[in-house]
Every structure is written in structure tokens, then in C-alpha cells.
Amino acid sequence: MPVSSWWHQYRRLQLSWAEPGILELVLEQPETLNAVDAETHTELTRIWRDIDGDAGVRVVLVRGAGKAFSAGGDFRLVEAIMQDPQVRVRVWKEARDLVYNLINCSKPVVSAIEGPAVGAGLAVALLADIAVAARNARLLDGHVRLGVAAGDHAAIIWPLLVGMARAKYHLLLNEPVSGEEAARIGLVALCVDDGEAREAALNIARRLAQGSPTAIRWTKYALNNWLRAAGPIFDTSTALEFLGFTLPDAAEGLASLRGKRPPQFEASSPL
DSSP states (O other): OOOOGGGGGOSSEEEEEEETTEEEEEEOOGGGTTOBOHHHHHHHHHHHHHHHHOTTOSEEEEEESTTOSBOOBOHHHHHHHHHOHHHHHHHHHHHHHHHHHHHHOOSOEEEEEOSEEEHHHHHHHHHSSEEEEETTOEEEOOHHHHTSOOOTTHHHHHHHHHOHHHHHHHHHTTOOEEHHHHHHHTSSSEEEOTTOHHHHHHHHHHHHHHSOHHHHHHHHHHHTHHHHHTHHHHHHHHHHHHHHTTSHHHHHHHHHHHHTSOOOOOSOOOO
16 A cells, blocks of 8 residues: 555654554663654644545554553653643653544554553554553553643543452552553453564454444444543543643653662652
8 A cells, every 4th residue: 555645754653554454652762762752743633633534544653663562651751841831741742642533533443562561552453443462561550650630541441440449559559550551351352472562463463454444433423422421520630740841740750761770759749
């Protein structure tokens, strides 16, 4: 199939046809475990609208290059959010739009998760319509370790998939989930052996591409009303996340991550 005209707008995201009608979207910065920098964050926000409008795309397969799905937000982007109000407001809007644009994209999305999937990368992995994880996958929200509220996707999708008790356990304690455990508790649809997530996801994508587009897309649309109904929950969590970037805990969280040491958060809080 020919390259679609809008592909040239994307520099951080690698786009190709896995097969006719199946668009493969790859987070490709393996030197940083596919961390989401400012440009990648912007591209991840916009691309779902372009995919939605491309009649040639029937299914999307999304994965990370190399041994990781995504290590989460790039430290330089996090620092810019904390220090620059203009960046903070822009990225807050992008974080909101990324989730809603992915939810509203009519084309089915299948994610193939190998290795770590953290933060904004995890949002894409879990908001895919069907998520496939390898046993070596390590799913981690990461927000509270940084010292900010679990915004992005977590407040709406985790309780829906695994229940409130498990959601609080993993989100409040920053407790990682293996690919095998994620499938057992319903956080992902399927767990496969290491190195086989892409092929398993591609097989699923083929089945979706061969199905009735209207039946599949309308079923997705109806099911995603569960997520749309939780919009006020998501909006609150994301606003609180970005408010947290203005407070000392976020600065300490970032410094401790850079220093590879435990954080020393303030024990007292007015809340």
C-alpha cells in the first residue's frame, strides 16, 4: 500500500503497513527505552485523529521498538513541565487530548507490550482496544513515585479493568504488574511468551481487519461510552496531576529518580 500523505508529519513515531489495512505504529527511541519526550507526546496526541480520517487504515498495531514498550515521560519533559507554565498548560491539554483522541478513534487498536510500559506509554498500551502483553512486560503507572497524582489514563481505566481495590493497590503504592499478572487480573486481554507479543497482536489485528468495519467500530464506540462517562474523573485526575508539578514533591521525585535513590517527601500536608 502507498504511504499515506499525512505520515510525513510524524518524526518520532515510525509508521508502516504491517499488512494491507493494518497500520503499525512504533515508538522508536530504543536508546531511552522509547521514553516519551515533548515531540513524541505531541505526536501521540495528534495521530489518532489522522488515523481516524484515513480510509485506508482498518486496524492499528502499536508497539515499542526493541526491548521496551515505553519507559514513560522523558525527564527533560518532566522538568520543563515543572519549570515553565506555558509548557505545563500545553502538555496538560495534550495529556487530556491524547486520551480522548484515542478513545474516540473509530479504528480498532491492538497493543503489543514487551518490557516496561510506564506513564504516557502505558496510557496508549492500556487504552488500546485489545492489549497483548509478554510475560516479561512490566506495567507501572509511575505517577505517585514522581510525587504527582495518577493522571493520564489511570483513574478511568484501571478501576474499570481490575476493580477499585486492585487499582488503589497498584496506583497508590506504585506497584508494578507483570504481563502474566496483568492478564490474570484483567488489565490486559492476553499474555504470551516473551518475544511473541507482536505476532500475537498482528494475528488479532488480521482478524479485526477481516471483520465488518461498521460492526466492530460501532461496538467499540458503544463500549467506550464507559470511558466517556468517566470523563469528569479523568479530567479531575489530570488537573490534579499537573497541579502537583508545581509542588515540592514533584521536584524531589524527579531528583530522586535521576539520582536513583528513594525519595524523601515531606511528611506533612495541608490536605
